[in-house]
Amino acid sequence: MIDKSLLTGSTTMLILKLLDETNMYGYQMIEELREKSNNTFELKAGTLYPLLHILEQKKMLTSYEETADNTRVRKYYSITKTGRKHLQEKKEEWKIYTAAVNNLLGGASFGTI
Amino acid sequence: MIDKSLLTGSTTMLILKLLDETNMYGYQMIEELREKSNNTFELKAGTLYPLLHILEQKKMLTSYEETADNTRVRKYYSITKTGRKHLQEKKEEWKIYTAAVNNLLGGASFGTI
DNA sequence: CTATAATATATAGAACATCTATATATGTCA
DNA sequence: TGACATATATAGATGTTCTATATATTATAG
Numbered sequence: 001m002i003d004k005s006l007l008t009g010s011t012t013m014l015i016l017k018l019l020d021e022t023n024m025y026g027y028q029m030i031e032e033l034r035e036k037s038n039n040t041f042e043l044k045a046g047t048l049y050p051l052l053h054i055l056e057q058k059k060m061l062t063s064y065e066e067t068a069d070n071t072r073v074r075k076y077y078s079i080t081k082t083g084r085k086h087l088q089e090k091k092e093e094w095k096i097y098t099a100a101v102n103n104l105l106g107g108a109s110f111g112t113i
Numbered sequence: 114m115i116d117k118s119l120l121t122g123s124t125t126m127l128i129l130k131l132l133d134e135t136n137m138y139g140y141q142m143i144e145e146l147r148e149k150s151n152n153t154f155e156l157k158a159g160t161l162y163p164l165l166h167i168l169e170q171k172k173m174l175t176s177y178e179e180t181a182d183n184t185r186v187r188k189y190y191s192i193t194k195t196g197r198k199h200l201q202e203k204k205e206e207w208k209i210y211t212a213a214v215n216n217l218l219g220g221a222s223f224g225t226i
Numbered sequence: 227c228t229a230t231a232a233t234a235t236a237t238a239g240a241a242c243a244t245c246t247a248t249a250t251a252t253g254t255c256a
Numbered sequence: 257t258g259a260c261a262t263a264t265a266t267a268g269a270t271g272t273t274c275t276a277t278a279t280a281t282t283a284t285a286g
Contacts, residue, residue, distance in 0.1 A: 009122075009271090009273095012272095014214070025235090037213040040213040043273095051273090073234080104130060104149050124243080125243095157245060158264075163266075166265090186263080
């Protein structure tokens with residue numbers, strides 16, 4: 001099984017990216033991430049919910065409750081302007097970092113194309 | 114300034130990669146990583162030295178002391194077979210993870226291995 | 227119709243990686 | 257000779273994610 005420790009820290013960016021597309025509730029984010037990553041990401045509920053609370057405190061998200069057909073109450077989250085700004089920054093960092101790692105992993109081997 | 118938290122967990126892989134090319138001592142690894150990444154990675158001594166001890170405990174590295182011209186003693190590290198195996202695994206994980214993140218972010222993979 | 231699984235959110239405590247701060251010692255350069 | 261770079265090391269703090277647990281509702285299998 002794949003060791004998740006390689007990329008800890010990218011969770012916030014991924015959550016913001018999901019919400020940049022459409023409003024979602026927590027449980028849905030876990031499913032979306034799993035599906036869209038072909039089971040590579042299996043974000044745990046115990047990780048997500050506290051993180052959502054923190055992102056709301058930091059004004060990156062706002063939330064509202066909505067009752068589905070049945071009566072099950074879901075807590076939907078929406079990205080704010082601050083959240084979008086943060087997402088852009090994280091995406092830039094991501095580009096720089098992965099480029100640096102890939103350069104290190106692939107570089108220094110003269111003679112290969 | 115760039116937030117390092119995006120990629121915590123990749124340090125071990127990078128150390129193993131450096132040592133896969135040539136034996137090195139700790140202080141040298143910090144410099145190499147900084148130079149080869151255009152100052153993107155600034156690994157701290159307080160992070161590196163304990164990590165090297167752990168990797169040696171796990172039989173991924175072996176060490177030997179060597180005195181330079183002057184008399185300054187340096188502790189050189191060498192990667193083991195176990196370490197190379199671990200490096201290969203981490204590189205595979207790295208590919209899978211970055212591909213998954215890039216896919217989620219909107220396609221377009223940055224950099225190549 | 228009832229037990230179990232899935233849906234949905236939440237928190238406490240543990241684990242782990244990295245950081246800052248600090249300590250020690252030697253070598254180099256102004 | 258004082259400051260700075262080299263070189264290694266550890267303690268304690270911080271931050272992120274995990275496991276375990278709790279609660280409540282809805283859907284489904286037996």
